[in-house]
Amino acid sequence: MDIAHLREFIAVVDSGSLSRAALALHVSQPAVSHRMAQLETALGVQLLERGPRGVRPTAPGQALYRDAQQLVRQFDRLARDVTDGRDHVHGPVAVGLPTTVAARLAPALFSWTTATYPGIHLQLFESMSGYIHELLLAGRLDVAAVHREDDAPRPAEVPLYSEELYLIGQPRPAPRADDEVSLAELRKVPLVTPGERSNLRTLVDRAFAAQGLNPTIVGDVESLGTLLRIAERGEACTILPPSAVTGHPDPRALGVRRIVDPALQRHIAVRTGTDRYEPRAAVAAVRQGIVEVTRRLAAEGNWQGIRLSARAAAPHPEGRGAAAGERGSDAR
CATH class of the missing domain: 3.40.190.10 (Periplasmic binding protein-like II)
Known part of the structure:
Protein backbone atom coordinates (compact mmCIF):
# COMPACT_ATOMS: atom_id res chain seq x y z
CA MET A 1 0.00 0.00 0.00
CA ASP A 2 1.35 3.43 -0.96
CA ILE A 3 0.06 6.97 -1.27
CA ALA A 4 -1.13 6.33 -4.85
CA HIS A 5 -3.36 3.48 -3.66
CA LEU A 6 -4.85 5.76 -1.02
CA ARG A 7 -5.53 8.52 -3.55
CA GLU A 8 -7.31 6.03 -5.81
CA PHE A 9 -9.32 4.61 -2.92
CA ILE A 10 -10.45 8.11 -1.90
CA ALA A 11 -11.49 8.83 -5.51
CA VAL A 12 -13.52 5.61 -5.65
CA VAL A 13 -15.36 6.36 -2.40
CA ASP A 14 -15.97 10.00 -3.35
CA SER A 15 -17.39 9.08 -6.76
CA GLY A 16 -19.25 5.96 -5.64
CA SER A 17 -18.28 4.26 -8.88
CA LEU A 18 -15.21 2.55 -10.26
CA SER A 19 -15.88 3.91 -13.75
CA ARG A 20 -16.33 7.52 -12.57
CA ALA A 21 -13.21 7.23 -10.44
CA ALA A 22 -11.29 5.91 -13.46
CA LEU A 23 -12.38 8.94 -15.51
CA ALA A 24 -11.29 11.33 -12.74
CA LEU A 25 -7.94 9.56 -12.40
CA HIS A 26 -7.40 9.29 -16.18
CA VAL A 27 -6.85 5.53 -16.05
CA SER A 28 -8.85 2.53 -17.19
CA GLN A 29 -11.61 1.02 -15.08
CA PRO A 30 -9.98 -2.45 -15.01
CA ALA A 31 -6.81 -0.83 -13.64
CA VAL A 32 -8.73 0.85 -10.81
CA SER A 33 -10.64 -2.35 -10.05
CA HIS A 34 -7.39 -4.34 -9.95
CA ARG A 35 -5.73 -1.85 -7.60
CA MET A 36 -8.71 -1.88 -5.23
CA ALA A 37 -8.52 -5.67 -5.15
CA GLN A 38 -4.78 -5.43 -4.44
CA LEU A 39 -5.46 -3.03 -1.57
CA GLU A 40 -8.06 -5.36 -0.06
CA THR A 41 -5.68 -8.31 -0.36
CA ALA A 42 -2.83 -6.38 1.24
CA LEU A 43 -5.00 -5.37 4.20
CA GLY A 44 -6.89 -8.63 4.45
CA VAL A 45 -10.34 -6.99 4.65
CA GLN A 46 -13.14 -6.07 2.26
CA LEU A 47 -13.10 -2.32 1.77
CA LEU A 48 -15.82 -1.86 -0.84
CA GLU A 49 -19.28 -3.29 -1.39
CA ARG A 50 -19.80 -3.66 -5.14
CA GLY A 51 -23.28 -3.58 -6.61
CA PRO A 52 -25.22 -2.70 -9.78
CA ARG A 53 -25.52 0.94 -8.65
CA GLY A 54 -21.85 1.41 -7.86
CA VAL A 55 -19.69 0.89 -4.80
CA ARG A 56 -19.77 2.03 -1.22
CA PRO A 57 -17.30 1.55 1.62
CA THR A 58 -17.70 -1.16 4.23
CA ALA A 59 -17.06 -0.36 7.90
CA PRO A 60 -13.31 -1.04 7.50
CA GLY A 61 -13.45 0.98 4.29
CA GLN A 62 -14.96 3.94 6.13
CA ALA A 63 -12.15 3.78 8.68
CA LEU A 64 -9.51 3.66 5.96
CA TYR A 65 -11.19 6.50 4.05
CA ARG A 66 -11.17 8.75 7.11
CA ASP A 67 -7.51 8.14 7.92
CA ALA A 68 -6.46 8.18 4.26
CA GLN A 69 -7.82 11.72 3.95
CA GLN A 70 -5.52 12.78 6.77
CA LEU A 71 -2.49 10.93 5.40
CA VAL A 72 -2.84 12.27 1.86
CA ARG A 73 -3.30 15.83 3.11
CA GLN A 74 -0.25 15.50 5.37
CA PHE A 75 1.81 14.02 2.54
CA ASP A 76 0.87 16.82 0.13
CA ARG A 77 1.69 19.49 2.67
CA LEU A 78 4.99 17.86 3.55
CA ALA A 79 5.92 17.79 -0.13
CA ARG A 80 5.02 21.48 -0.52
CA ASP A 81 6.97 22.45 2.59
CA VAL A 82 10.09 20.64 1.39
CA THR A 83 9.76 22.11 -2.09
CA ASP A 84 9.15 25.65 -0.87
CA GLY A 85 11.96 25.53 1.63
CA ARG A 86 10.29 28.21 3.75
CA ASP A 87 10.50 28.27 7.53
CA HIS A 88 7.62 30.62 8.32
CA VAL A 89 4.08 29.52 9.17
CA HIS A 90 2.28 28.94 5.91
CA GLY A 91 0.06 26.63 3.91
CA PRO A 92 -3.66 25.90 3.51
CA VAL A 93 -5.86 25.37 6.57
CA ALA A 94 -9.41 24.05 6.14
CA VAL A 95 -11.70 25.50 8.82
CA GLY A 96 -15.26 24.37 9.46
CA LEU A 97 -17.72 26.70 11.21
CA PRO A 98 -21.38 26.04 12.04
CA THR A 99 -23.58 28.74 10.57
CA THR A 100 -24.42 30.41 13.89
CA VAL A 101 -20.69 30.61 14.68
CA ALA A 102 -19.59 31.67 11.20
CA ALA A 103 -21.90 34.69 11.14
CA ARG A 104 -19.80 36.35 13.84
CA LEU A 105 -16.43 34.62 13.60
CA ALA A 106 -15.64 34.03 9.92
CA PRO A 107 -15.02 37.62 8.70
CA ALA A 108 -12.99 38.53 11.78
CA LEU A 109 -10.96 35.30 11.58
CA PHE A 110 -10.17 35.98 7.93
CA SER A 111 -8.94 39.50 8.76
CA TRP A 112 -6.87 38.23 11.69
CA THR A 113 -5.23 35.49 9.63
CA THR A 114 -4.31 37.68 6.65
CA ALA A 115 -2.85 40.32 8.98
CA THR A 116 -1.02 37.97 11.37
CA TYR A 117 -0.03 35.01 9.16
CA PRO A 118 -0.17 36.11 5.51
CA GLY A 119 1.40 32.79 4.49
CA ILE A 120 -1.68 30.87 5.64
CA HIS A 121 -4.36 30.24 3.02
CA LEU A 122 -7.71 29.88 4.78
CA GLN A 123 -10.32 27.49 3.37
CA LEU A 124 -13.56 28.34 5.18
CA PHE A 125 -16.49 25.93 5.19
CA GLU A 126 -19.83 27.03 6.65
CA SER A 127 -22.72 24.64 7.25
CA MET A 128 -25.01 23.26 9.93
CA SER A 129 -23.19 21.70 12.88
CA GLY A 130 -23.92 18.06 12.01
CA TYR A 131 -22.33 18.34 8.56
CA ILE A 132 -19.31 20.24 9.90
CA HIS A 133 -18.70 17.43 12.39
CA GLU A 134 -18.96 14.83 9.61
CA LEU A 135 -16.42 16.72 7.49
CA LEU A 136 -14.03 16.87 10.44
CA LEU A 137 -14.33 13.13 11.12
CA ALA A 138 -13.86 12.38 7.42
CA GLY A 139 -10.56 14.27 7.35
CA ARG A 140 -11.84 17.08 5.12
CA LEU A 141 -11.16 19.76 7.73
CA ASP A 142 -8.06 20.65 9.76
CA VAL A 143 -9.91 22.45 12.53
CA ALA A 144 -13.55 23.19 13.33
CA ALA A 145 -15.84 24.75 15.89
CA VAL A 146 -18.01 22.00 17.34
CA HIS A 147 -21.06 22.11 19.58
CA ARG A 148 -21.15 20.16 22.83
CA GLU A 149 -23.83 19.54 25.47
CA ASP A 150 -21.30 19.94 28.28
CA ASP A 151 -17.90 21.51 28.84
CA ALA A 152 -16.09 18.32 29.85
CA PRO A 153 -12.48 18.26 28.57
CA ARG A 154 -11.92 16.20 25.44
CA PRO A 155 -8.79 15.29 23.48
CA ALA A 156 -7.81 17.71 20.67
CA GLU A 157 -10.32 20.33 21.86
CA VAL A 158 -10.00 23.82 23.32
CA PRO A 159 -13.18 25.04 25.10
CA LEU A 160 -14.28 28.32 23.54
CA TYR A 161 -17.58 29.63 24.93
CA SER A 162 -21.06 28.68 26.10
CA GLU A 163 -24.40 30.22 25.22
CA GLU A 164 -28.04 29.87 26.18
CA LEU A 165 -30.72 29.02 23.66
CA LEU A 264 -31.02 25.34 27.59
CA GLN A 265 -27.29 25.79 27.21
CA ARG A 266 -24.73 24.50 24.77
CA HIS A 267 -20.96 24.71 24.65
CA ILE A 268 -18.65 25.43 21.73
CA ALA A 269 -15.10 24.13 21.43
CA VAL A 270 -12.35 24.31 18.82
CA ARG A 271 -11.31 20.84 17.68
CA THR A 272 -8.45 19.75 15.42
CA GLY A 273 -8.76 16.88 13.00
CA THR A 274 -6.78 14.37 15.04
CA ASP A 275 -5.87 13.75 18.66
CA ARG A 276 -3.02 11.37 17.83
CA TYR A 277 -0.41 14.06 17.20
CA GLU A 278 0.07 17.80 17.48
CA PRO A 279 -1.25 19.77 14.51
CA ARG A 280 1.19 21.42 12.16
CA ALA A 281 2.15 25.03 12.82
CA ALA A 282 -0.41 26.63 10.48
CA VAL A 283 -3.30 24.68 12.03
CA ALA A 284 -2.12 25.54 15.55
CA ALA A 285 -1.93 29.20 14.55
CA VAL A 286 -5.49 29.26 13.20
CA ARG A 287 -6.76 27.40 16.26
CA GLN A 288 -5.21 30.06 18.48
CA GLY A 289 -6.57 32.74 16.15
CA ILE A 290 -10.11 31.45 16.65
CA VAL A 291 -9.65 31.78 20.40
CA GLU A 292 -8.14 35.27 20.18
CA VAL A 293 -10.75 36.59 17.75
CA THR A 294 -13.62 35.21 19.84
CA ARG A 295 -12.17 36.85 22.96
CA ARG A 296 -11.80 40.19 21.18
CA LEU A 297 -15.32 40.13 19.73
CA ALA A 298 -16.79 39.37 23.16
CA ALA A 299 -14.74 42.13 24.83
CA GLU A 300 -15.87 44.65 22.21
CA GLY A 301 -19.52 43.69 22.66
CA ASN A 302 -19.75 42.38 19.11
CA TRP A 303 -20.79 38.86 20.10
CA GLN A 304 -23.51 39.19 22.68
CA GLY A 305 -24.96 36.27 24.55
CA ILE A 306 -21.78 34.18 24.87
CA ARG A 307 -19.79 33.38 27.99
CA LEU A 308 -16.12 32.69 27.36
CA SER A 309 -14.54 29.57 28.79
CA ALA A 310 -11.75 30.10 31.32
CA ARG A 311 -9.10 29.17 28.75
CA ALA A 312 -10.51 31.41 26.02
CA ALA A 313 -10.88 34.34 28.43
CA ALA A 314 -7.20 34.24 29.42
CA PRO A 315 -4.82 35.95 26.94
CA HIS A 316 -2.32 33.56 25.35
CA PRO A 317 0.98 34.01 27.18
CA GLU A 318 3.09 33.91 24.07
CA GLY A 319 0.92 35.47 21.39
CA ARG A 320 1.97 34.93 17.80
CA GLY A 321 5.19 33.18 18.77
CA ALA A 322 3.29 30.29 20.32
CA ALA A 323 2.18 28.88 16.98
CA ALA A 324 5.60 29.22 15.47
CA GLY A 325 7.10 27.59 18.55
CA GLU A 326 4.83 24.58 18.10
CA ARG A 327 6.51 23.66 14.87
CA GLY A 328 8.97 21.58 16.75
CA SER A 329 6.13 19.22 17.77
CA ASP A 330 4.79 18.69 14.24
CA ALA A 331 6.87 15.58 13.73
CA ARG A 332 5.46 13.84 16.77
Whole structure:
Protein backbone atom coordinates (compact mmCIF):
# COMPACT_ATOMS: atom_id res chain seq x y z
CA MET A 1 0.00 0.00 0.00
CA ASP A 2 1.35 3.43 -0.96
CA ILE A 3 0.06 6.97 -1.27
CA ALA A 4 -1.13 6.33 -4.85
CA HIS A 5 -3.36 3.48 -3.66
CA LEU A 6 -4.85 5.76 -1.02
CA ARG A 7 -5.53 8.52 -3.55
CA GLU A 8 -7.31 6.03 -5.81
CA PHE A 9 -9.32 4.61 -2.92
CA ILE A 10 -10.45 8.11 -1.90
CA ALA A 11 -11.49 8.83 -5.51
CA VAL A 12 -13.52 5.61 -5.65
CA VAL A 13 -15.36 6.36 -2.40
CA ASP A 14 -15.97 10.00 -3.35
CA SER A 15 -17.39 9.08 -6.76
CA GLY A 16 -19.25 5.96 -5.64
CA SER A 17 -18.28 4.26 -8.88
CA LEU A 18 -15.21 2.55 -10.26
CA SER A 19 -15.88 3.91 -13.75
CA ARG A 20 -16.33 7.52 -12.57
CA ALA A 21 -13.21 7.23 -10.44
CA ALA A 22 -11.29 5.91 -13.46
CA LEU A 23 -12.38 8.94 -15.51
CA ALA A 24 -11.29 11.33 -12.74
CA LEU A 25 -7.94 9.56 -12.40
CA HIS A 26 -7.40 9.29 -16.18
CA VAL A 27 -6.85 5.53 -16.05
CA SER A 28 -8.85 2.53 -17.19
CA GLN A 29 -11.61 1.02 -15.08
CA PRO A 30 -9.98 -2.45 -15.01
CA ALA A 31 -6.81 -0.83 -13.64
CA VAL A 32 -8.73 0.85 -10.81
CA SER A 33 -10.64 -2.35 -10.05
CA HIS A 34 -7.39 -4.34 -9.95
CA ARG A 35 -5.73 -1.85 -7.60
CA MET A 36 -8.71 -1.88 -5.23
CA ALA A 37 -8.52 -5.67 -5.15
CA GLN A 38 -4.78 -5.43 -4.44
CA LEU A 39 -5.46 -3.03 -1.57
CA GLU A 40 -8.06 -5.36 -0.06
CA THR A 41 -5.68 -8.31 -0.36
CA ALA A 42 -2.83 -6.38 1.24
CA LEU A 43 -5.00 -5.37 4.20
CA GLY A 44 -6.89 -8.63 4.45
CA VAL A 45 -10.34 -6.99 4.65
CA GLN A 46 -13.14 -6.07 2.26
CA LEU A 47 -13.10 -2.32 1.77
CA LEU A 48 -15.82 -1.86 -0.84
CA GLU A 49 -19.28 -3.29 -1.39
CA ARG A 50 -19.80 -3.66 -5.14
CA GLY A 51 -23.28 -3.58 -6.61
CA PRO A 52 -25.22 -2.70 -9.78
CA ARG A 53 -25.52 0.94 -8.65
CA GLY A 54 -21.85 1.41 -7.86
CA VAL A 55 -19.69 0.89 -4.80
CA ARG A 56 -19.77 2.03 -1.22
CA PRO A 57 -17.30 1.55 1.62
CA THR A 58 -17.70 -1.16 4.23
CA ALA A 59 -17.06 -0.36 7.90
CA PRO A 60 -13.31 -1.04 7.50
CA GLY A 61 -13.45 0.98 4.29
CA GLN A 62 -14.96 3.94 6.13
CA ALA A 63 -12.15 3.78 8.68
CA LEU A 64 -9.51 3.66 5.96
CA TYR A 65 -11.19 6.50 4.05
CA ARG A 66 -11.17 8.75 7.11
CA ASP A 67 -7.51 8.14 7.92
CA ALA A 68 -6.46 8.18 4.26
CA GLN A 69 -7.82 11.72 3.95
CA GLN A 70 -5.52 12.78 6.77
CA LEU A 71 -2.49 10.93 5.40
CA VAL A 72 -2.84 12.27 1.86
CA ARG A 73 -3.30 15.83 3.11
CA GLN A 74 -0.25 15.50 5.37
CA PHE A 75 1.81 14.02 2.54
CA ASP A 76 0.87 16.82 0.13
CA ARG A 77 1.69 19.49 2.67
CA LEU A 78 4.99 17.86 3.55
CA ALA A 79 5.92 17.79 -0.13
CA ARG A 80 5.02 21.48 -0.52
CA ASP A 81 6.97 22.45 2.59
CA VAL A 82 10.09 20.64 1.39
CA THR A 83 9.76 22.11 -2.09
CA ASP A 84 9.15 25.65 -0.87
CA GLY A 85 11.96 25.53 1.63
CA ARG A 86 10.29 28.21 3.75
CA ASP A 87 10.50 28.27 7.53
CA HIS A 88 7.62 30.62 8.32
CA VAL A 89 4.08 29.52 9.17
CA HIS A 90 2.28 28.94 5.91
CA GLY A 91 0.06 26.63 3.91
CA PRO A 92 -3.66 25.90 3.51
CA VAL A 93 -5.86 25.37 6.57
CA ALA A 94 -9.41 24.05 6.14
CA VAL A 95 -11.70 25.50 8.82
CA GLY A 96 -15.26 24.37 9.46
CA LEU A 97 -17.72 26.70 11.21
CA PRO A 98 -21.38 26.04 12.04
CA THR A 99 -23.58 28.74 10.57
CA THR A 100 -24.42 30.41 13.89
CA VAL A 101 -20.69 30.61 14.68
CA ALA A 102 -19.59 31.67 11.20
CA ALA A 103 -21.90 34.69 11.14
CA ARG A 104 -19.80 36.35 13.84
CA LEU A 105 -16.43 34.62 13.60
CA ALA A 106 -15.64 34.03 9.92
CA PRO A 107 -15.02 37.62 8.70
CA ALA A 108 -12.99 38.53 11.78
CA LEU A 109 -10.96 35.30 11.58
CA PHE A 110 -10.17 35.98 7.93
CA SER A 111 -8.94 39.50 8.76
CA TRP A 112 -6.87 38.23 11.69
CA THR A 113 -5.23 35.49 9.63
CA THR A 114 -4.31 37.68 6.65
CA ALA A 115 -2.85 40.32 8.98
CA THR A 116 -1.02 37.97 11.37
CA TYR A 117 -0.03 35.01 9.16
CA PRO A 118 -0.17 36.11 5.51
CA GLY A 119 1.40 32.79 4.49
CA ILE A 120 -1.68 30.87 5.64
CA HIS A 121 -4.36 30.24 3.02
CA LEU A 122 -7.71 29.88 4.78
CA GLN A 123 -10.32 27.49 3.37
CA LEU A 124 -13.56 28.34 5.18
CA PHE A 125 -16.49 25.93 5.19
CA GLU A 126 -19.83 27.03 6.65
CA SER A 127 -22.72 24.64 7.25
CA MET A 128 -25.01 23.26 9.93
CA SER A 129 -23.19 21.70 12.88
CA GLY A 130 -23.92 18.06 12.01
CA TYR A 131 -22.33 18.34 8.56
CA ILE A 132 -19.31 20.24 9.90
CA HIS A 133 -18.70 17.43 12.39
CA GLU A 134 -18.96 14.83 9.61
CA LEU A 135 -16.42 16.72 7.49
CA LEU A 136 -14.03 16.87 10.44
CA LEU A 137 -14.33 13.13 11.12
CA ALA A 138 -13.86 12.38 7.42
CA GLY A 139 -10.56 14.27 7.35
CA ARG A 140 -11.84 17.08 5.12
CA LEU A 141 -11.16 19.76 7.73
CA ASP A 142 -8.06 20.65 9.76
CA VAL A 143 -9.91 22.45 12.53
CA ALA A 144 -13.55 23.19 13.33
CA ALA A 145 -15.84 24.75 15.89
CA VAL A 146 -18.01 22.00 17.34
CA HIS A 147 -21.06 22.11 19.58
CA ARG A 148 -21.15 20.16 22.83
CA GLU A 149 -23.83 19.54 25.47
CA ASP A 150 -21.30 19.94 28.28
CA ASP A 151 -17.90 21.51 28.84
CA ALA A 152 -16.09 18.32 29.85
CA PRO A 153 -12.48 18.26 28.57
CA ARG A 154 -11.92 16.20 25.44
CA PRO A 155 -8.79 15.29 23.48
CA ALA A 156 -7.81 17.71 20.67
CA GLU A 157 -10.32 20.33 21.86
CA VAL A 158 -10.00 23.82 23.32
CA PRO A 159 -13.18 25.04 25.10
CA LEU A 160 -14.28 28.32 23.54
CA TYR A 161 -17.58 29.63 24.93
CA SER A 162 -21.06 28.68 26.10
CA GLU A 163 -24.40 30.22 25.22
CA GLU A 164 -28.04 29.87 26.18
CA LEU A 165 -30.72 29.02 23.66
CA TYR A 166 -33.82 31.10 23.08
CA LEU A 167 -37.23 30.62 21.51
CA ILE A 168 -37.37 32.58 18.26
CA GLY A 169 -40.81 33.42 16.89
CA GLN A 170 -44.27 34.22 18.21
CA PRO A 171 -45.99 31.11 19.65
CA ARG A 172 -49.77 31.16 19.32
CA PRO A 173 -51.15 31.86 21.82
CA ALA A 174 -48.20 33.61 23.42
CA PRO A 175 -47.51 31.79 26.71
CA ARG A 176 -46.58 34.92 28.66
CA ALA A 177 -46.20 38.60 28.00
CA ASP A 178 -42.58 38.71 29.12
CA ASP A 179 -39.17 37.73 27.80
CA GLU A 180 -39.09 34.20 29.19
CA VAL A 181 -40.87 30.96 28.42
CA SER A 182 -40.68 27.63 30.22
CA LEU A 183 -39.94 24.38 28.44
CA ALA A 184 -43.31 23.02 29.57
CA GLU A 185 -45.07 25.93 27.85
CA LEU A 186 -43.39 24.94 24.57
CA ARG A 187 -44.64 21.36 24.41
CA LYS A 188 -47.40 22.21 21.94
CA VAL A 189 -45.63 25.04 20.11
CA PRO A 190 -44.81 24.00 16.51
CA LEU A 191 -41.04 24.03 16.10
CA VAL A 192 -38.65 23.81 13.16
CA THR A 193 -35.12 22.68 13.95
CA PRO A 194 -32.16 21.18 12.11
CA GLY A 195 -32.33 17.43 11.46
CA GLU A 196 -31.64 14.67 13.96
CA ARG A 197 -27.89 14.58 13.18
CA SER A 198 -27.42 18.12 14.53
CA ASN A 199 -26.22 18.90 18.04
CA LEU A 200 -29.01 21.45 18.45
CA ARG A 201 -31.72 18.89 17.69
CA THR A 202 -30.14 16.36 20.07
CA LEU A 203 -30.01 18.97 22.84
CA VAL A 204 -33.66 19.96 22.31
CA ASP A 205 -34.90 16.36 22.22
CA ARG A 206 -33.01 15.42 25.38
CA ALA A 207 -34.13 18.52 27.27
CA PHE A 208 -37.79 17.76 26.55
CA ALA A 209 -37.34 14.07 27.35
CA ALA A 210 -35.74 14.90 30.71
CA GLN A 211 -38.99 16.73 31.60
CA GLY A 212 -41.17 13.87 30.36
CA LEU A 213 -42.27 15.94 27.36
CA ASN A 214 -42.22 15.57 23.59
CA PRO A 215 -41.44 18.59 21.40
CA THR A 216 -43.77 19.36 18.51
CA ILE A 217 -41.27 19.25 15.66
CA VAL A 218 -43.12 20.12 12.44
CA GLY A 219 -40.11 20.36 10.10
CA ASP A 220 -36.38 19.67 9.76
CA VAL A 221 -34.59 22.68 8.28
CA GLU A 222 -30.85 22.67 7.57
CA SER A 223 -30.53 26.42 6.97
CA LEU A 224 -30.22 29.20 9.52
CA GLY A 225 -31.72 31.75 7.14
CA THR A 226 -34.74 29.56 6.44
CA LEU A 227 -35.28 28.84 10.13
CA LEU A 228 -35.44 32.57 10.80
CA ARG A 229 -37.70 33.29 7.84
CA ILE A 230 -40.18 30.63 8.94
CA ALA A 231 -40.17 32.07 12.47
CA GLU A 232 -40.64 35.57 11.06
CA ARG A 233 -43.69 34.45 9.07
CA GLY A 234 -45.27 33.12 12.24
CA GLU A 235 -45.91 29.62 10.93
CA ALA A 236 -43.61 27.95 13.47
CA CYS A 237 -40.96 28.88 16.00
CA THR A 238 -37.37 27.77 16.29
CA ILE A 239 -34.71 27.48 19.02
CA LEU A 240 -31.42 29.31 18.51
CA PRO A 241 -28.83 31.39 20.38
CA PRO A 242 -29.65 35.11 20.57
CA SER A 243 -26.63 35.94 18.41
CA ALA A 244 -28.51 34.37 15.49
CA VAL A 245 -30.87 37.36 15.37
CA THR A 246 -28.25 40.06 15.93
CA GLY A 247 -28.78 42.62 13.20
CA HIS A 248 -32.48 41.85 12.75
CA PRO A 249 -34.35 45.16 12.34
CA ASP A 250 -36.89 44.34 15.08
CA PRO A 251 -35.92 41.39 17.31
CA ARG A 252 -38.78 42.10 19.74
CA ALA A 253 -41.39 41.91 16.97
CA LEU A 254 -39.74 38.71 15.74
CA GLY A 255 -40.07 37.27 19.22
CA VAL A 256 -36.96 36.39 21.23
CA ARG A 257 -37.62 34.70 24.57
CA ARG A 258 -35.18 33.06 26.96
CA ILE A 259 -36.10 29.44 27.69
CA VAL A 260 -36.24 28.64 31.41
CA ASP A 261 -37.20 25.75 33.71
CA PRO A 262 -34.72 24.53 32.65
CA ALA A 263 -32.50 26.90 30.71
CA LEU A 264 -31.02 25.34 27.59
CA GLN A 265 -27.29 25.79 27.21
CA ARG A 266 -24.73 24.50 24.77
CA HIS A 267 -20.96 24.71 24.65
CA ILE A 268 -18.65 25.43 21.73
CA ALA A 269 -15.10 24.13 21.43
CA VAL A 270 -12.35 24.31 18.82
CA ARG A 271 -11.31 20.84 17.68
CA THR A 272 -8.45 19.75 15.42
CA GLY A 273 -8.76 16.88 13.00
CA THR A 274 -6.78 14.37 15.04
CA ASP A 275 -5.87 13.75 18.66
CA ARG A 276 -3.02 11.37 17.83
CA TYR A 277 -0.41 14.06 17.20
CA GLU A 278 0.07 17.80 17.48
CA PRO A 279 -1.25 19.77 14.51
CA ARG A 280 1.19 21.42 12.16
CA ALA A 281 2.15 25.03 12.82
CA ALA A 282 -0.41 26.63 10.48
CA VAL A 283 -3.30 24.68 12.03
CA ALA A 284 -2.12 25.54 15.55
CA ALA A 285 -1.93 29.20 14.55
CA VAL A 286 -5.49 29.26 13.20
CA ARG A 287 -6.76 27.40 16.26
CA GLN A 288 -5.21 30.06 18.48
CA GLY A 289 -6.57 32.74 16.15
CA ILE A 290 -10.11 31.45 16.65
CA VAL A 291 -9.65 31.78 20.40
CA GLU A 292 -8.14 35.27 20.18
CA VAL A 293 -10.75 36.59 17.75
CA THR A 294 -13.62 35.21 19.84
CA ARG A 295 -12.17 36.85 22.96
CA ARG A 296 -11.80 40.19 21.18
CA LEU A 297 -15.32 40.13 19.73
CA ALA A 298 -16.79 39.37 23.16
CA ALA A 299 -14.74 42.13 24.83
CA GLU A 300 -15.87 44.65 22.21
CA GLY A 301 -19.52 43.69 22.66
CA ASN A 302 -19.75 42.38 19.11
CA TRP A 303 -20.79 38.86 20.10
CA GLN A 304 -23.51 39.19 22.68
CA GLY A 305 -24.96 36.27 24.55
CA ILE A 306 -21.78 34.18 24.87
CA ARG A 307 -19.79 33.38 27.99
CA LEU A 308 -16.12 32.69 27.36
CA SER A 309 -14.54 29.57 28.79
CA ALA A 310 -11.75 30.10 31.32
CA ARG A 311 -9.10 29.17 28.75
CA ALA A 312 -10.51 31.41 26.02
CA ALA A 313 -10.88 34.34 28.43
CA ALA A 314 -7.20 34.24 29.42
CA PRO A 315 -4.82 35.95 26.94
CA HIS A 316 -2.32 33.56 25.35
CA PRO A 317 0.98 34.01 27.18
CA GLU A 318 3.09 33.91 24.07
CA GLY A 319 0.92 35.47 21.39
CA ARG A 320 1.97 34.93 17.80
CA GLY A 321 5.19 33.18 18.77
CA ALA A 322 3.29 30.29 20.32
CA ALA A 323 2.18 28.88 16.98
CA ALA A 324 5.60 29.22 15.47
CA GLY A 325 7.10 27.59 18.55
CA GLU A 326 4.83 24.58 18.10
CA ARG A 327 6.51 23.66 14.87
CA GLY A 328 8.97 21.58 16.75
CA SER A 329 6.13 19.22 17.77
CA ASP A 330 4.79 18.69 14.24
CA ALA A 331 6.87 15.58 13.73
CA ARG A 332 5.46 13.84 16.77
